Amino acid sequence: MKLQRMNRRALALGALAVSGALALTACGSDETGNPDGGSTNAAAPSNIKCDDASGQVLADGSSAQKNAVDAWVKQFSAACKVEINYKAGGSGAGVTAFTQGQIPWAGSDSALKPEEVAASKKVCSGGQGIDLPMVGGPIAVGYNVPGVDKLVLDSATIAKIFDSKITNWNDPAIAKLNPDAKLPNLKIQAFHRSDESGTTDNFTKYLIATAKKDFPYEGGKAWQAKGGQSAPQSSGVAAQVKQTAGAIGYFELSYAKDGIKTVAIDTGAAEPVEATVENATKAIADAKVIGTGKDLALKLNYETKADGAYPMVLVTYEIVCDKGNKAETLPAVKAFLRYAASEDGQKILAENAYAPMPDDIIAKVRTTVESLS
Numbered sequence: 001m002k003l004q005r006m007n008r009r010a011l012a013l014g015a016l017a018v019s020g021a022l023a024l025t026a027c028g029s030d031e032t033g034n035p036d037g038g039s040t041n042a043a044a045p046s047n048i049k050c051d052d053a054s055g056q057v058l059a060d061g062s063s064a065q066k067n068a069v070d071a072w073v074k075q076f077s078a079a080c081k082v083e084i085n086y087k088a089g090g091s092g093a094g095v096t097a098f099t100q101g102q103i104p105w106a107g108s109d110s111a112l113k114p115e116e117v118a119a120s121k122k123v124c125s126g127g128q129g130i131d132l133p134m135v136g137g138p139i140a141v142g143y144n145v146p147g148v149d150k151l152v153l154d155s156a157t158i159a160k161i162f163d164s165k166i167t168n169w170n171d172p173a174i175a176k177l178n179p180d181a182k183l184p185n186l187k188i189q190a191f192h193r194s195d196e197s198g199t200t201d202n203f204t205k206y207l208i209a210t211a212k213k214d215f216p217y218e219g220g221k222a223w224q225a226k227g228g229q230s231a232p233q234s235s236g237v238a239a240q241v242k243q244t245a246g247a248i249g250y251f252e253l254s255y256a257k258d259g260i261k262t263v264a265i266d267t268g269a270a271e272p273v274e275a276t277v278e279n280a281t282k283a284i285a286d287a288k289v290i291g292t293g294k295d296l297a298l299k300l301n302y303e304t305k306a307d308g309a310y311p312m313v314l315v316t317y318e319i320v321c322d323k324g325n326k327a328e329t330l331p332a333v334k335a336f337l338r339y340a341a342s343e344d345g346q347k348i349l350a351e352n353a354y355a356p357m358p359d360d361i362i363a364k365v366r367t368t369v370e371s372l373s
């Protein structure tokens with residue numbers, strides 16, 4: 001057994017060296033600690049229910065939730081003999097891999113479209129793909145403007161910046177919103193996602209809902225506005241913002257670290273609203289379940305003007321078959337999703353700059369996870 005655990009651990013470390021995109025944690029119960037030098041396996045939650053879960057699960061999808069999945073995997077794999085490989089290749093890649101039967105579970109920042117549900121029926125024997133809202137959080141607008149520590153923008157100004165209609169940081173529209181800031185005569189470098197992304201979908205949904213005149217596009221996972229520069233995944237956009245003077249970009253709040261400043265949004269509330277977990281939770285709590293059957297797709301209220309409600313939010317769905325899941329991976333997928341939706345799993349979100357799901361929504365998710373077959 002000891003040799004088997006050592007081999008599994010070596011395999012996991014080798015996989016990490018090959019691809020930094022994989023959220024990979026070795027399985028087993030080596031009490032010396034986990035590969036990344038963090039807390040020991042003995043510290044893993046003792047109430048994680050593993051059932052008959054074992055083996056390896058491959059998954060793909062939203063890069064916005066990668067840091068959340070990493071945190072879940074660390075705890076889950078310490079408790080259960082399961083190896084979770086989550087390749088955060090973007091929501092589009094994840095949904096495609098799921099509907100093609102390549103993976104049993106995907107993450108997406110957008111609910112399945114009708115044509116994607118139809119495609120899922122070919123791989124979900126007797127069932128279909130469903131959306132389980134599991135991770136919430138603000139889409140932060142990060143910026144790199146030397147000498148500007150605080151920045152307020154409204155939706156119309158953000159729309160014009162990302163559609164190349166405002167191209168300089170000392171533009172009168174920005175100056176009006178920031179009368180006390182010393183805005184430099186510096187070209188704006190707007191970065192968007194190069195890959196199909198649920199983050200892009202939700203970011204543009206907000207702009208379309210609140211500034212349609214200034215952002216006349218249909219929206220979707222693929223970027224449509226004019227100009228700007230692109231980078232792959234949330235981590236790539238954040239890296240470009242951090243290293244480029246004059247840059248601005250959008251990404252999940254957990255990527256706004258290492259000195260990246262974020263924009264406060266003038267929503268029409270009493271004060272501009274900061275991108276925080278607490279403020280995002282206030283906005284998500286106003287969401288409505290619009291999915292049918294076991295599908296729990298949500299409709300977000302991007303136009304909220306409630307004090308302290310940050311409206312530029314996304315919800316990441318874990319996508320699985322309601323029926324017809326592959327027998328060899330169902331126990332592991334079900335156990336992992338059960339933990340992610342649990343009180344402990346949701347608590348980890350807040351500790352990693354994500355917003356837990358509201359109580360009434362996550363209660364429905366837990367019931368649905370137990371019914372997966």
